[in-house]
Amino acid sequence: MAQVWFEKRERGSRWALRAVRAVALRAGRRTARVLLWPITAYFFLALREGRIGLRRYYQALDGQRPTLGRLFGHYLTFARTVLDRVYLLASHRDAPRYEIRGFEAVASYLDCGQGVLLLGAHLGSFEAARAAAFLRPGLKIQIIMNTKVSRQLNEILMALNPEARESVVPLGGPASLLRVREFLAHGGLVGLMGDRVVAGETTYSADFLGATASFPLGPLRLAAALRAPVFFFTALYHAPVDGACRYELLFEPLCGPAPDVRARGEWMRQLGERYAQTLERFCRLAPDNWFNFYDFWQAPGADASCRRVTRDPGGGDGPGSEQPVDGSHATEDLGGRGKS
Numbered sequence: 449m450a451q452v453w454f455e456k457r458e459r460g461s462r463w464a465l466r467a468v469r470a471v472a473l474r475a476g477r478r479t480a481r482v483l484l485w486p487i488t489a490y491f492f493l494a495l496r497e498g499r500i501g502l503r504r505y506y507q508a509l510d511g512q513r514p515t516l517g518r519l520f521g522h523y524l525t526f527a528r529t530v531l532d533r534v535y536l537l538a539s540h541r542d543a544p545r546y547e548i549r550g551f552e553a554v555a556s557y558l559d560c561g562q563g564v565l566l567l568g569a570h571l572g573s574f575e576a577a578r579a580a581a582f583l584r585p586g587l588k589i590q591i592i593m594n595t596k597v598s599r600q601l602n603e604i605l606m607a608l609n610p611e612a613r614e615s616v617v618p619l620g621g622p623a624s625l626l627r628v629r630e631f632l633a634h635g636g637l638v639g640l641m642g643d644r645v646v647a648g649e650t651t652y653s654a655d656f657l658g659a660t661a662s663f664p665l666g667p668l669r670l671a672a673a674l675r676a677p678v679f680f681f682t683a684l685y686h687a688p689v690d691g692a693c694r695y696e697l698l699f700e701p702l703c704g705p706a707p708d709v710r711a712r713g714e715w716m717r718q719l720g721e722r723y724a725q726t727l728e729r730f731c732r733l734a735p736d737n738w739f740n741f742y743d744f745w746q747a748p749g750a751d752a753s754c755r756r757v758t759r760d761p762g763g764g765d766g767p768g769s770e771q772p773v774d775g776s777h778a779t780e781d782l783g784g785r786g787k788s
């Protein structure tokens with residue numbers, strides 16, 4: 449089920465997480481990476497649903513049943529990106545290096561005072577993507593995220609950098625939407641995820657790795673309401689070379705600002721398709737960087753709460769509408785296809 453990740457109880461105590469953080473900062477990355485092996489092994493053995501979902505992903509990716517070694521390596525890559533979040537937030541000497549590609553197109557909007565919406569995925573490191581803010585003096589980035597997920601881990605990490613905590617916009621509520629709109633109006637960057645569905649959320653369907661998958665409609669509706677240009681972005685993890693790991697920050701244009709209400713349905717349809725295609729391309733480029741540990745291609749009708757949409761997507765997105773920032777109230781069909 450697509451919402452398994454949301455409903456599962458967070459594993460690991462605050463004491464254990466704080467201990468790992470302390471060791472990572474005091475002993476350095478090389479020692480901490482050794483400790484990741486037994487920690488990763490625990491989660492690999494304990495989370496059976498994650499292994500099943502990951503196996504389904506690799507079968508969709510290349511048509512072959514993955515070995516246990518490949519599955520474990522995927523878990524280990526995820527653990528390493530979490531460890532790197534400690535060093536990034538603490539501005540530690542062991543913070544990874546990064547390369548940035550495609551930011552020039554984003555900067556062309558920012559130079560005109562136009563904010564940009566960055567539509568990402570659970571691909572690579574969301575934290576490393578904040579490094580984009582270092583490119584321009586005074587440039588800020590805000591992240592829209594579900595603060596109920598991995599709460600303990602996020603609390604302990606954010607304690608390393610209070611400024612990073614202030615850049616998080618919680619999902620839901622008109623106040624969040626107004627905050628994001630004001631931020632974009634001042635030429636800021638706003639990032640959010642577009643690849644994970646929660647219970648009760650409206651979805652749209654798109655081809656992804658050879659099969660039809662459900663994606664959340666909320667991010668597309670939010671992008672349409674905000675009328676800002678939309679870019680795909682990710683920070684791909686690359687294995688260490690000469691002892692130093694590296695992230696590649698990539699920005700690719702998806703759509704310009706949304707048109708008026710009458711043409712908005714087609715705009716959202718194109719955005720959804722381009723997003724799914726771009727995510728697929730990066731999954732093929734860096735397979736072990738996509739961290740969705742569940743069956744992304746759940747059977748149609750398996751979850752009635754993740755319903756298809758049924759009306760014109762343009763309704764209610766005018767400048768005066770007060771929508772939740774996650775768009776979870778939506779009940780429209782994306783592009784008029786597959787009406788039920």
